[in-house]
Amino acid sequence: MINLRNVRKFYGALEVIKGVDITVEDGEFAVFVGPSGCGKSTLLRMIAGLEGIDDGDLILNGKRINDVPPDKRGIAMVFQSYALYPHMSVAENIGFSLSLKKVPEAEIRRQVEGVAEILQLTDYLDRRPAALSGGQRQRVAIGRAIIKKPALILFDEPLSNLDSALRVQMRAELQRLHRELKATVVYVTHDQVEAMTMADRIVVLNKGVVAQEGAPMSLYYQPDNEFVATFIGSPKMNVIPVAVTRPAAGKVHLHSPIGLSLDLPDANGAVQQGEAKLGIRPEHLKIAAEGQDHFTAEVVIVERLGVETYMTVGSQQEPIVVRAEGDIAVRPGDRVSLTADPAACHLFDSAGRVIRSATA
Amino acid sequence: MAVVSPSETANKGRSDLIAYAILSLISIFCAIPFFWVLIASFDGNAQLFLRWPEQWTFANYVRVFVKEDGAKWLFNSLFVVGSATLLVMVLAGLGGYALSRTRAWWKLPFLYAILLIRVLPPTALIVPLYKFLLTLNNAEAAMLRPIFGSYTRDIMRWTGFIDGYLGLILVLATMQLPLALWIMKTFFDGLPKDYEEAALMDGATLIQRIRRVLIPLALPGLAAAGLFAFMSAWGDFLLPLILLSSPELQTLPLGLFRAFLRINEIDYGLLTALAFIYLLPAVVAFGFARRFLVQTFSGGVKG
Amino acid sequence: MARNSHEKRAERQWLLILLPSLVLLLAFVIYPAIYSIYLSFTNEALTGAAALRPRFVGFKNYTRLFNDAKFWNTLVVTFIFVIGSAVIGQFVLGLISAIALRRPIRFRRVFSSIILLPNAAPEVVAGFMWISMLAGGDNATLSRIVSFFGLTPADWLQVFPLSMIIIVNTWRGIATAMILLTAGLSTIPTEIYEAARMDGATPPQMFRRITLPLMMPTILLYMLISAVSTIAVFGLVYALTRGGPGGATELISIYIYNQSFTAYQLGYGAAVAVVALLISLILGIAYVRAMKVEV
Numbered sequence: 001m002i003n004l005r006n007v008r009k010f011y012g013a014l015e016v017i018k019g020v021d022i023t024v025e026d027g028e029f030a031v032f033v034g035p036s037g038c039g040k041s042t043l044l045r046m047i048a049g050l051e052g053i054d055d056g057d058l059i060l061n062g063k064r065i066n067d068v069p070p071d072k073r074g075i076a077m078v079f080q081s082y083a084l085y086p087h088m089s090v091a092e093n094i095g096f097s098l099s100l101k102k103v104p105e106a107e108i109r110r111q112v113e114g115v116a117e118i119l120q121l122t123d124y125l126d127r128r129p130a131a132l133s134g135g136q137r138q139r140v141a142i143g144r145a146i147i148k149k150p151a152l153i154l155f156d157e158p159l160s161n162l163d164s165a166l167r168v169q170m171r172a173e174l175q176r177l178h179r180e181l182k183a184t185v186v187y188v189t190h191d192q193v194e195a196m197t198m199a200d201r202i203v204v205l206n207k208g209v210v211a212q213e214g215a216p217m218s219l220y221y222q223p224d225n226e227f228v229a230t231f232i233g234s235p236k237m238n239v240i241p242v243a244v245t246r247p248a249a250g251k252v253h254l255h256s257p258i259g260l261s262l263d264l265p266d267a268n269g270a271v272q273q274g275e276a277k278l279g280i281r282p283e284h285l286k287i288a289a290e291g292q293d294h295f296t297a298e299v300v301i302v303e304r305l306g307v308e309t310y311m312t313v314g315s316q317q318e319p320i321v322v323r324a325e326g327d328i329a330v331r332p333g334d335r336v337s338l339t340a341d342p343a344a345c346h347l348f349d350s351a352g353r354v355i356r357s358a359t360a
Numbered sequence: 361m362a363v364v365s366p367s368e369t370a371n372k373g374r375s376d377l378i379a380y381a382i383l384s385l386i387s388i389f390c391a392i393p394f395f396w397v398l399i400a401s402f403d404g405n406a407q408l409f410l411r412w413p414e415q416w417t418f419a420n421y422v423r424v425f426v427k428e429d430g431a432k433w434l435f436n437s438l439f440v441v442g443s444a445t446l447l448v449m450v451l452a453g454l455g456g457y458a459l460s461r462t463r464a465w466w467k468l469p470f471l472y473a474i475l476l477i478r479v480l481p482p483t484a485l486i487v488p489l490y491k492f493l494l495t496l497n498n499a500e501a502a503m504l505r506p507i508f509g510s511y512t513r514d515i516m517r518w519t520g521f522i523d524g525y526l527g528l529i530l531v532l533a534t535m536q537l538p539l540a541l542w543i544m545k546t547f548f549d550g551l552p553k554d555y556e557e558a559a560l561m562d563g564a565t566l567i568q569r570i571r572r573v574l575i576p577l578a579l580p581g582l583a584a585a586g587l588f589a590f591m592s593a594w595g596d597f598l599l600p601l602i603l604l605s606s607p608e609l610q611t612l613p614l615g616l617f618r619a620f621l622r623i624n625e626i627d628y629g630l631l632t633a634l635a636f637i638y639l640l641p642a643v644v645a646f647g648f649a650r651r652f653l654v655q656t657f658s659g660g661v662k663g
Numbered sequence: 664m665a666r667n668s669h670e671k672r673a674e675r676q677w678l679l680i681l682l683p684s685l686v687l688l689l690a691f692v693i694y695p696a697i698y699s700i701y702l703s704f705t706n707e708a709l710t711g712a713a714a715l716r717p718r719f720v721g722f723k724n725y726t727r728l729f730n731d732a733k734f735w736n737t738l739v740v741t742f743i744f745v746i747g748s749a750v751i752g753q754f755v756l757g758l759i760s761a762i763a764l765r766r767p768i769r770f771r772r773v774f775s776s777i778i779l780l781p782n783a784a785p786e787v788v789a790g791f792m793w794i795s796m797l798a799g800g801d802n803a804t805l806s807r808i809v810s811f812f813g814l815t816p817a818d819w820l821q822v823f824p825l826s827m828i829i830i831v832n833t834w835r836g837i838a839t840a841m842i843l844l845t846a847g848l849s850t851i852p853t854e855i856y857e858a859a860r861m862d863g864a865t866p867p868q869m870f871r872r873i874t875l876p877l878m879m880p881t882i883l884l885y886m887l888i889s890a891v892s893t894i895a896v897f898g899l900v901y902a903l904t905r906g907g908p909g910g911a912t913e914l915i916s917i918y919i920y921n922q923s924f925t926a927y928q929l930g931y932g933a934a935v936a937v938v939a940l941l942i943s944l945i946l947g948i949a950y951v952r953a954m955k956v957e958v
Binding site: 376378379380382384386387392394396397407409410451462463464470472473478479480483484488491492531534537541566594595598602613616617620632635638639642643645 | 673674676677678680681683684685687688690691692693694695696698699702756759760763764766767768773774776777778779780781782783784785786787788789791792793794795796798799802803804807834837866891894895897898902915916917919920923924929932933936937939940943944946947948950951
């Protein structure tokens with residue numbers, strides 16, 4: 001189990017990691033995700049020992065390892081560019097860490113072959129990295145990591161160098177490996193799709209702080225703040241400014257200038273009156289049927305994909321994206337009637353904190 | 361090498377200290393020889409060995425220009441090397457462009473030839489070069505004498521091959537051509553053809569394309585090639601030694617060398633002042649050429 | 664290959680542009696080189712009987728060469744000179760400088776400027792600077808430095824001539840080594856060092872097993888370039904020692920000069936020159952091969 005407790009890092013006077021608390025349990029596949037500059041790679045390198053920790057504790061299996069050198073932490077890392085040694089063969093690359101410790105040749109050979117077997121690299125053991133494909137190189141990098149029998153494996157955006165078809169394949173491959181090796185993994189990416197599909201636990205980072213952590217679906221359905229709500233899920237959640245009034249006890253009324261108006265239940269009166277932001281995902285906005293509460297808007301852009309249709313409605317300044325099942329034959333300029341399911345609505349205050357999550 | 365965890369900061373600090381120490385030692389080794397030239401040139405009573413002057417003076421520099429032919433030497437050097445550099449820049453600028461864009465059969469042999477020429481030691485070539493230039497010189501004199509009679513001597517000072525500006529300039533330029541051509545060719549290789557093709561589509565002739573598109577784009581490469589050619593030709597002392605004899609044409613390195621060969625008391629103040637004057641343009645050119653150094657040689661490493 | 668008339672015209676234009684350069688190179692480099700070869704088969708001289716009527720003597724110059732102890736001496740001296748200054752001196756100091764300068768220390772520009780400076784100084788000036796350092800007995804700068812450390816100075820250029828010129832040429836050439844090696848070092852991605860760090864490599868292990876092997880192409884390239892340019896060194900050494908004392912520092916370039924312009928034996932000098940040319944060409948061809956010239 002790995003713990004980060006109130007970890008901070010400064011570059012000169014600039015604080016880049018501002019007090020981060022994260023826990024990853026044994027055997028978990030944890031994904032650190034966030035936009036560029038959020039600090040995810042820095043955190044990863046701090047865990048690896050390639051960057052220093054200025055304040056706070058890094059604890060691995062009960063031991064504080066802030067001051068332990070990188071190679072003695074029991075942690076292995078797969079670099080973004082794989083960082084394979086170009087002048088060594090696959091076998092030599094994988095066995096490098098053992099040869100540094102003067103392990104006997106025969107033993108190195110045995111372990112390398114074992115690792116190669118798991119990764120299906122046995123036929124490539126004598127090749128140089130230049131003669132390998134992207135996917136194969138990545139497996140060699142993984143092999144170099146797992147031969148050390150680490151307590152934790154770190155991945156630094158490993159799929160960003162691959163083309164999209166290969167990426168899908170490697171995602172499945174990595175998950176398979178994770179299950180087979182029963183390893184604990186910390187995986188860094190900027191791609192929320194990778195995070196959602198692969199993670200047991202997602203840690204969303206923003207500007208050096210943890211915006212939220214949890215299982216993928218709980219982040220999807222119960223985002224704690226506007227940042228996580230709009231970061232997770234593609235296309236992004238719509239965020240509409242609304243005015244909140246309380247017409248009666250137990251419920252609130254939201255009204256937006258674009259015409260959207262709906263009531264939300266508010267049993268415990270947590271919602272304040274005044275300005276707020278309504279968050280609703282494109283797939284939770286539907287074409288209104290007869291008699292339903294609805295608002296109308298003008299269609300600006302239509303993207304018909306056959307299996308689904310994306311409509312951008314409203315104005316250029318405040319677009320709202322709607323996702324409908326199947327093919328809807330609308331054209332730009334048409335007016336549509338839309339309805340929102342109150343159960344799928346999120347409410348955020350002006351600072352972006354959630355007031356009310358959906359209860360779906 | 362990457363930064364490591366705080367416990368290893370001490371280690372990193374120590375490695376940095378070692379780097380400082382090593383670099384300082386090497387720098388001192390490199391710098392020491394320059395001190396004498398610098399200091400003794402201002403010394404009223406300069407000696408061969410390094411010493412702190414009892415009196416600081418500019419007299420040595422004055423003597424260089426007044427008592428000796430410093431001005432003439434300086435002029436000759438600047439004129440000869442400057443002209444050679446210009447010639448090299450023009451020929452290599454155009455030639456490098458041609459080499460880069462051509463796909464003819466002679467491209468590869470030409471490039472190999474250039475590389476191989478660069479490995480020939482100059483001392484191996486000077487004797488036949490001298491004989492050849494002597495022949496050319498005599499032929500030229502024979503042609504000019506009927507026309508110019510007694511003025512031939514003076515004209516030959518400028519147009520002659522032996523003991524004449526023309527010969528020295530041409531030979532100096534030729535020696536710098538291989539490297540300059542190579543630099544310009546590599547430079548143009550890295551320049552996308554888009555600009556020329558756009559100009560071609562606009563109907564520009566070759567000359568127009570060269571003048572209005574290529575030259576502005578080629579300036580960094582030309583600057584690099586020019587600076588390297590200048591520094592190399594400025595330091596060339598063998599060619600002037602062999603090719604020049606009359607006092608009016610002597611260049612700085614020769615003046616310096618001869619000053620050292622005086623039979624009577626060697627005037628070290630004069631010598632070092634002269635050396636400093638000779639040193640200065642090279643160092644200035646080097647200062648400008650610095651930023652081109654890495655690019656040029658990185659290109660060489662990658663082939 | 665050029666096909667249509669437009670392309671053919673373009674190709675002719677390129678040739679035309681290169682013509683002046685070609686003429687110059689042919690006239691002043693290639694022709695002398697070939698003429699040198701011819702000269703080496705004659706007994707041409709500027710004094711003596713042969714001066715009036717030089718004639719073809721076949722391989723006589725070459726046989727004389729191979730029996731000439733001074734010639735073999737030159738080869739040995741040149742060889743030691745190249746190994747000492749180019750292969751060892753400049754390389755080691757250049758490599759150390761290149762590595763040290765990669766660290767994030769202050770004054771990097773100052774250090775690198777100073778280290779590159781000796782290369783910028785013209786040969787003759789460099790020669791004089793070192794005469795001041797080495798000649799003059801007890802007052803020479805080197806003598807004073809050495810006395811400072813309690814050792815006895817010597818008349819350096821007389822007692823250790825070869826070692827001295829090796830030191831001087833090393834001083835002059837650190838720059839080239841440093842530049843080339845820096846370029847080579849920069850082709851190694853830092854991530855590889857980080858991966859090695861994670862694998863548990865110590866700095867010496869990283870140097871031996873990663874830096875050196877990956878630098879091999881650059882190192883070889885440097886060796887060839889520096890060997891070739893060191894063979895050509897003339898002015899620097901001539902200014903310091905004229906090739907003496909007693910031939911102790913008579914490099915092949917100086918031997919050629921002495922034979923041609925002091926002894927006036929042009930034919931013989933040319934023969935030595937041809938040998939030097941051949942050696943350089945062999946190295947040059949190896950260099951061209953090794954570089955896998957891209958055209």
